[in-house]
Amino acid sequence: MVHVYNCHPYASQQIVQVEQEPGLVCCGGGALFVVTTGGCKVEAYSLDLPGCPLICRFATMGTVRSIQHSNIGDYLVTIEEKNSATYLRAYTNWRYQAEEKARVGVRLLGHLLRGASQRGGAQMEIIEIPLSERPVAVACCSLTGDLLVGCDKTLVLFTLRRQNQQNLQNVQQPSNTQLNSSQSRDQSTHQNGSFLDFERSAILHVAGTKPKQVALCAGYVAMQADLEVLVLKLDTTPEAEDLDESLEAPRNDQADDQTDFLLIPRHQELLGERAKDCNVPITMEKTGLEDGGRNSFSYVLFRRFTPDYFQGCSVEETHLHSLKLHPLFTSQSPVDEPTCVFCFFSLPTAGYLYSLKGGVELLSAYQYPEKVLEAVLTDHLLHVVTKSALQCFTVRCAAVAARFEDPYIDTTMRACPPSALEVCALRMQLFIGLRSVCAYGRHVILLSTADTEAPEESERNTQRRSLGSHRSCHLALPYYRMSGLSVSDVMARNRPQPSDPHSHNPGFLFYLKHYLLEETDQHLSQEAADELIDIFSQTEPSQLINVCASPTMINVNPARTLRILQHLEDTTGVSVALTITMATMLLRLDDLSQYTQLMERHAEMVLVYGFIEEPRLLLQGGDTNIYPTALTQQMVKSQPGVLVAAMVALHENNKIDLKQVDVMFKVLDCEHSLQVDFWEAMLMASSQDAVIQELLFRLSSVYIDRLMQTSSDKLQHKPIARRSLKSADDLINSCTHYGALYPWLTVLSPPHTTGSQHQEAFYKMQSLLCGPSLSVTSVTPLLESLSENNVWGFSLHLLCATRRGQYGYSIEQLLDRCPQAIIAYANHHLQDTHMALWWQKLLPELCSRTRAATDNSILLAALKETLVVVAMETSPAEFLELVPDDGTASYFLPHLLTCSQRHLLA
Known part of the structure; x- marks a missing residue:
């Protein structure tokens, strides 16, 4: 079993640069449709091209309250308001409005136009769809392009047709949901002599509830009220059969007699045939347009929720939302029918996913961590948005479809996860002011808006405030990162007004601090870097050390920055990190005398604390791309002991790991000297057993390697250029892993002379073997290449034999070589x-x-x-x-x- 935690499923993010404030959004056909605030203009942007360029824009005939797109037919359908009246309209051939000057035809449902529509659709057409009731919700079938309209008391189904002047034809469209935009466009606008139209095919009269949202897919009709969801299945039956003209669910007549009481509906879930007992009567009205048969329907799913007032939620906060019927195709699916159809709907605190084909079943129940505003279901993920976050959950649709296609899929060679497997919540990503979400293919589109207030509220809420801004300023970061603007552009857009030159947006400052913490190869220009120094010196002077340590600030003016840092020291007092930062600037100015004075201002261990506070003064980059700063290179020459102590402190404070230190010393060309000093110092400081064993092995390898160089007189490696920081006696006296030499070793080996580096390596290796920590089995392979013919090799081999308990062998060897x-x-x-x-x-x-x-x-x-x-x-x-x-x-x-x-x- 594999569980996934904190997984971010997005490869990239970008902001669509709209010219006016967006109000509503939907997507389909490779396009993103944005209804501007005010609701009288629609802009279409390409989702398939980098940067989401504008495709076209066009005006609507009224204020848009709802908008949907159909891949089949490539049309838009809207619910609009004008002069206190509500209208349903369909927009076809909208792509011809790229220049905003093309002619537009307006016609009623079923009526032909002279001119463009007769010549094959050479202009955008607006189809007025008359209704006897006010339209409330609309949905398009992703398989047929049919249209479902929810009104106050009815559900009206329209069939998509392709018509010409001679006859009417059913639209011959592929049912694959992966139809791309170009295919849709070709089928809707480039068939000579034909154009799109709709025919009213069925009317369902609904009693006892008012539809708020509707969905249509593969013959399934779903409607959602405030706290109820009902799913029906439409079927075409032979006309010769004697069927009832309506199918009504039993009604609870007691409700009409108790109008003086507030009735709270009881929770109810009815699946399959039991759904007809839902007390929601449905009556189907003939339209006279059936093709050789008649429509009928059956109840599939009904669920009613009771609001939980004990959680402090109002009635408005418990309404259902995000109704969706979702088809899923497999390799063996018929071209006109999906393998499975799923129904999803959601409360603010929980979501529900049902499988409809092959038996109605609740697949998953999603528990949200906070109130969800909207949710959208895709083949593999459920995306939900709250007021300030986007979160994703796994869905089991693919597992259901796989088992539906092959019930015996689980074998010794392959397996499929069970459809009832617990869902997994993926990473939550923070955003500002989220309002809605929609999805198309691999794209997830978010609509967000910042809170605004009336001018008269400004003074009253100054103290409360963009306080709240400091609490939520981190939410601005994703927008700055997705904007595609450079840091210089962002700074240019956020320069304060001349009347208040020291005021900067908290979200902007948070973005700058986050940018300066990123490990990047991009370097700011001197102008931009100096401006950053000015921004933080005016707003947050305490951050200047971190700003100067950022690798992006390499081009900053050192003399100018030094003056600002000196002013900060005069104002706030002396600090070790500030002193080191000033010394770094002096180093860039090649002022070594002043640099030395500053670095000698503090004791060595105090300097180490400064490097712990800001490690980037020594090292920059990340992972294996780490590299030392100019300060580090200077300390190799002037203060190697401080550098080693600082690296040990950084490791012990989890600021760096051994691999990164290895890379740093390799860049510094100190692999055989200062790096060994670091390992020895680490051995004294570390308490982690895994690190200790690694260091013991590394040091043993170095000591033996140095002895082999001397014994063979073949210097295959770089010779030691300097003395070690710690002698063998120092290590024995200060590190428990180095043991005092056994008395017999002083008889066996020549007297220790501190003048020889190789003698020091021998002495340290002996001490490790005499200590309590080194594993003999780990160093035995290293000693195999060291000859026993000399005293060093003989001594170390004898120590290993003794540590392994081979006393008889050791006695014989001593009597042979050194009986004294x-x-x-x-x-x-x-x-x-x-x-x-x-x-x-x-x-x-x-x-x-x-x-x-x-x-x-x-x-x-x-x-x-x-x-x-x-x-x-x-x-x-x-x-x-x-x-x-x-x-x-x-x-x-x-x-x-x-x-x-x-x-x-x-």
Whole structure:
């Protein structure tokens, strides 16, 4: 099972540059339609071209209250108001209005026009669709282009036709929802001798509820009231069948007798055939336009909600919204019928997704984190908007369609997630003043607006205020980023008025601070960088350090900036980060003497605190693209110890990781000197076991590599250019991972001389092997390439063997190479559980080697020391068994006497 958290599904964002304030939006046919505020002009923008250029604009005949687009037929349908009357109009061939000067034809439904429409649609036409009731909502079928109009008491269905002067033809349109704009345009305007029209095909009389939204798809009709959703299925039956002319649901007559009471409807969910018990009577009226049959309908889904007043919500806040019927096609779908059809609707706090074909089923219930204004369903995601955020949820439509197409999809070779799988909430993106959302293909379009107030309210709300602006100023960031403007352009648009030169918009300042924090290769010009310094020196002087540290400010005037920083220091007092920033400016001016004075103003550890406050004074860039600043390069020469301490502090404060430090030292060309000093300092400071083990391995590799360079006299790597910051003695005294050398090592190895860097590496490697932390198994492969013929290799190999518990082997190696160290070795290691090795291994080896050696003075001395220990630890009987039977018993008699006396005393 895979769960996705905090996933942002958008690849890019952009703002459509409209000329007038938008009021309503819809999309389709590769275009975004914007109704300007006031509602009497429509602008169309291309969604398929970069920058969303304007396609055309045209005036409407009234104020637009609702607008929808149909891919099939490429027409727009609007509900308009004019002179207190409401009209339903369809706009065809609207793309001919690119120049806003083309002729426009206006006609009634079913009436032909002389001229353009007879010649194949060479001009935009406005079709007046008369209705006996006031239209409230409208919807277009994405498969057929048919039109559904919701009125106060009826649902009127219009069939899209292609007509000419001789006859009427059904529109032969492909049912694929992926029809592109060019195909739609060709079919609607370039068939000679034909034009689009509508025929009223069915009227459904609705009693007991008032439609507020409607939806139409693949023969399904959905309507939504304040707290009710009803879905019907329209069917065409043979005319010969004797069917009832209407299908009415049972009514609750008690409601008419209780008009003096406020009745709260009870919650109800009726699926499939049970939906006819919903108490919403539907009557179908004949229109006389049926083609060889008659229409009928059946109830599919009904759901009624009861408002939850206990959550402090008003009645207006509990209304349903965002009704949608959504088809889904698969590879085996018929060309004129989708595999599945889904119904979605939403309350302000929860959304509901139903599958309609093959049995009605609730697929998913969405719980929103806050009140949702509008939602839009696509094949794979549900997009919802609140007042200040856009959030996405996963949908299971594809899983339902896959299982509908292949019920046995789950095999050992492939699988499909269950359709009832819990939905996943994806990342929430903040915006300012969101109002609505719509979707087309891979595009999600948001409409937002800033709050405005009357001029007379300005004085009264000055204190309250663009306070609120500081709380929500971060919401301006997405708009600045999507505007496509450069920082210089944004600053030019946000310059304050001459009457108040120090006032800057909080959202603008937030954008600038966010921009300065971004790791980018773009550098501001000197003019723009100096202007930024001026902005923050006037508004937020405390941010000047962060501003100067930004990599985008590399071209700032250092002398001018230094004066501003000095003024800030005079005003606010001395701070270490400010001192370092001023020193950086002096470095750009090549004033090394003043630079040195400033850097010596504070103690080394105090300087480290300054770098923790603003790491970009040392390092800029991100991830593996990190690079050192000019200050860092100077500190390599003048203050390497401070630089190493600062890097350790940054790592321990999670400001940088080891990989980034490696990149930095590689750029500085300090991989074999200062980088090793950093690792040694990190080993002293770090408490993370994983980091410690990594550092131990790296240091072991370096120390062994340095010894191999000396032993082979083939300097395949860069030689050490400088002494280490810490000697071996320093590390032993200050770092617990470096252990004090075993006593026998001082006998085995030559005296330590601090003048040799390679001797230092040997000493440090010995100390690591004597310490408690280094894993011997990790360094054993590194030592395989180091020869045992010299003292360094022999010593380190012997240390590893001892750490692995190979004492017998180590005793033999010492007796072969350095017998004078054997007693010191035995005194240190052959204790406690290993005491028996004195007489089981060491004594027999010394006896045999003493007899065989020509010059056995060292061996005899070691044998005497061994016999002293054996006589103290064994009984007389045990000691006698150890005495050789080759006639040298007299040599052992003094030690036997000592053993016997100790035994008698015990």
